Amino acid sequence: MAKICGDGKRERTRAFTELVSHCLFQDRFGRPGKGNDKGKVEGLVKYARANFMTPIPTAASFEELNTMLVERCRARQGDRAGRHASTIGERLVADLDVLRALPTVPLEPCEKRAARVSSTALVRYRCNDYSVPTAYGFQDVLVKGFVAEVVILCGGTAIARHPRCYGEGVFVADPLHYLALIETKPNALDQAAALQGWDLPEVFQHLRHLLEARMGGASQRFRRCAASVEWLAEGIGGSVSSSKCCG
Numbered sequence: 001m002a003k004i005c006g007d008g009k010r011e012r013t014r015a016f017t018e019l020v021s022h023c024l025f026q027d028r029f030g031r032p033g034k035g036n037d038k039g040k041v042e043g044l045v046k047y048a049r050a051n052f053m054t055p056i057p058t059a060a061s062f063e064e065l066n067t068m069l070v071e072r073c074r075a076r077q078g079d080r081a082g083r084h085a086s087t088i089g090e091r092l093v094a095d096l097d098v099l100r101a102l103p104t105v106p107l108e109p110c111e112k113r114a115a116r117v118s119s120t121a122l123v124r125y126r127c128n129d130y131s132v133p134t135a136y137g138f139q140d141v142l143v144k145g146f147v148a149e150v151v152i153l154c155g156g157t158a159i160a161r162h163p164r165c166y167g168e169g170v171f172v173a174d175p176l177h178y179l180a181l182i183e184t185k186p187n188a189l190d191q192a193a194a195l196q197g198w199d200l201p202e203v204f205q206h207l208r209h210l211l212e213a214r215m216g217g218a219s220q221r222f223r224r225c226a227a228s229v230e231w232l233a234e235g236i237g238g239s240v241s242s243s244k245c246c247g
Contacts, residue, residue, distance in 0.1 A: 010027075022103060110144040113145070114142060115142075117136050121133065121137055126145065127169060128167065128169065131173040133159060135180065146164065173194040
């Protein structure tokens with residue numbers, strides 16, 4: 001809630017208003033500090049924490065954690081809660097028969113912010129800078145901040161995706177976004193900040209040495225390297241290995 005008004009009403013946040021509008025339900029809120037207003041909810045939270053989150057589960061991603069929790073919830077559907085004669089799963093089926101169907105298009109659980117691409121092809125979101133392709137410099141964009149991902153859109157099209165960073169002042173870059181620009185400045189290949197720490201397969205280092213030895217010209221050499229890197233990004237990196245085998 002954005003604000004608790006004196007007459008007992010609530011001022012919703014924009015995100016919650018979007019949820020109500022999307023799913024078409026009527027909200028009802030408990031009183032501040034009165035857990036007994038929603039005792040069933042409090043009891044289920046306590047049960048879930050004790051049975052699903054203790055000990056603290058370990059997962060590689062939120063997707064893996066959610067899958068783990070779903071499996072534990074489904075395993076409980078064969079149990080009987082309280083004095084009910086039916087199992088939890090049987091009662092769930094009965095509830096689903098009278099519930100309204102969910103919207104066909106799910107609501108995106110994200111924060112939306114308008115932004116503008118800087119001269120260095122960066123977009124600032126929550127104190128961090130995220131890269132976009134250099135062709136979008138100075139364009140107005142929409143940033144969608146999910147729990148684990150940041151998606152940047154221009155004209156309704158997603159132009160960049162990055163893992164979300166929760167630090168401050170962090171430069172989050174995709175080196176592929178800068179290849180077109182660096183192609184015009186090939187001598188910056190070893191100095192460009194966006195390419196620092198880029199862990200490419202060893203085969204590309206071998207390819208670079210071959211191009212340097214055979215071509216010499218930095219501009220032409222980089223164009224070949226850039227094309228090979230783009231092939232790798234599209235899942236065609238095997239052609240580079242084939243080139244290596246052929247010498």
